[in-house]
Amino acid sequence: MGITLTYTEQELVSLLRNRDNKAFAYLYDNYAAALYSIILQIVSDAELANDVMQEVFVNIWRRIEQYDAGKGRLFTWMMNIARNASIDTLRSRSYQNSRKNQSIGDNVDTLQVKDVLQPGVDTIGLRKVLEKLKDEQRILIELAYFKGYTHEEIAELEKLPLGTVKTRIRNALIQLRGLLK
Amino acid sequence: MNIQEYISSGIVESYVLGLADEAERANFEQMCARHAEVRAAREAFELSLEQHAIASQVAPPAHLRQNILQQLSGESATAVTGSAPVVQMQPIRRSGVPMTIRYVAAASIILLVGSAILNFYYFNKYKEFSQRYDQLLAQQTDLVKNNTVLQTKLTNYEHTIAGLTNPNMAVIKMDGNSVPANGSPAPASLATILWDTQSKDVYLMVNNLPKPESGKQYQLWAIVDNQPVDAGMLDMAHGHAMVKMKNIPRAQLFAITLEQQGGSPTPKGKMYVLGKV
Structure with a gap:
């Protein structure tokens, strides 16, 4: 500016x-x-x-x-x-x-990367940085940071143990710090 | 875990990005307060995040600036200068209680206070009237007593008058001078016998007798054929009223002697008055 x-x-x-x-x-x-x-x-x-x-x-x-x-x-x-x-x-x-859309049916099973990650807006800001992460880490950051789910909710959605969710998110964040520098 | 391990555990990023849970946040804030290194790591990440955000900024539509700043000055116009708008909103939030309930509550409080005041007022009144009632009751008791005394006196006087005006009554005067050989200790003594000639009832009126010493009492005697017959004890409390004594069918003399309290079977004390029938 x-x-x-x-x-x-x-x-x-x-x-x-x-x-x-x-x-x-x-x-x-x-x-x-x-x-x-x-x-x-x-x-x-x-x-x-x-x-x-x-x-x-x-x-x-x-x-x-x-x-x-x-x-x-x-x-x-x-x-x-x-x-x-x-x-x-x-x-x-x-x-x-x-x-x-309730009548259409409930397909809110395991969320896939393509369902969660929105095309078009991932060229700006943190999303651009996150592209450099592995998909399994990206999807967790996506759910936690951009969708606001708790670790427990993510564990349920992704059918992962809570400990794994926590570890993956922590590791993703540590990488993010390196990428921002 | 040492400080460096803590810093590089991902907690700094988790905290700054708002992903840490309640316990982690509280712990991190404590660590920041205690360790300058943690604080420095947090600030470094914040700065890099801020710089990155500014570097990748997207200009909002131009009209948005005007809209937003105008809305904010609108907020400031409604807000009292210096005080937080949050405080301003409180009165609206508090109105969860319906107005009717509030009026009822207010009315209840007013009634309660009014009732308390009236209670106090009437209690004082009650105390006052209670005292007055006790006084009146005491006065009334006195009056009844006096009345009884007066009634008794009046009855006695009525009897006296009835006796004096009864044509069948024989009046016998007894005096100190009639006592033989000037034997009366009080020669001026005088008493009157009224003797009903039909019923033979004897009535006595004391005109003048010295007050007997304590333990002594006057006794009336009828002398029948030279024999003294007990005609009753005198009660000085009756004053000059006519007092009914014993029924004496026949007698030639009446006399009064001073005897032991309660009387004697035959006269032992000195004779005060004597009268002939």
Whole structure:
């Protein structure tokens, strides 16, 4: 974006807590695109991503008091808000869809890589990095990070022991760190 | 597990990406607080993640900026300056209780307070009236007692008057001077016998007798054929009223002597008055 940093993170947080409109404009100009990318990786639909984006900024506005600098950077906090809002939207939508399609039948057995990984959006962000992982690791990160399933749910879906799920996810994350460097 | 092993176990990435469970998160936050290396590893991964996200950013549609910033200023207009919007929302959330129930609850509290005040008021009244009732009861008891005393006195006087006005009554005056040989200790003593000539009942009126010393009592005698016959004991409490004594069919003299309390079979004490029939 080419905008030079005018606030330290601390200054920015205290201005946001005062509901400073300029600070929110600054936040948007510097981080909206990065957050939009994260949203798109999860919801994939642009129209839906716009709604989620709106929700994310409202949430940042409302919950800025709850941000604890001791637990992580502001961007990490915002990124998790974006991820959670995206997954929630996806779930409420897929819930509605599954209600509509109930008569078609239930083929929610073991999920295959092609069912889980969405084509088209895996060229951006973390998804691009994840391409370098083995399929058996990718699918677990996909379910855990992009779909928001718990380790227990994944173990059930993939018919794997819980310990194996945990180990594979940990190993995938360790590799991810190396790939991001 | 040493710190380096902990750092490279994948927990840092798991925590930052929001994949760690509750227990893992709490443990990691403790480790961060205790070990600068863990904190540094977390910050390093956060930074690389942030840089990667910014590097792979996708510009949102241009109109979105305007929409979102406008919505946020809308939020700020409704929010009281400086206070969190979360606090603002609380009154709406709290209205889970239906208004009717609230009114009923409010009315109950008002009634309870009112009832307590009335209770206090009526208790004080009760105490006051209870005291007054006790006083009145005591007064009434006194009045009844006095009334009984007066009734008795009145009855006695009625008898006296009836006796005095009865044409059948013989009146016998007994005095100290009539005692032979000036033997009366109190010569001014005087008493009157009223003797019903038909029923032969004897009544005595004390006009003047000295108060007997303690342990002594006056006794009335009828002298029949020179023999003294007991005609009854005198009770000085009756004053000058006429008191019914014993029935004496026949007598020539009446006399009063001072005897032991309760009387004697024959006169032993000194004679105070004597009267002839």
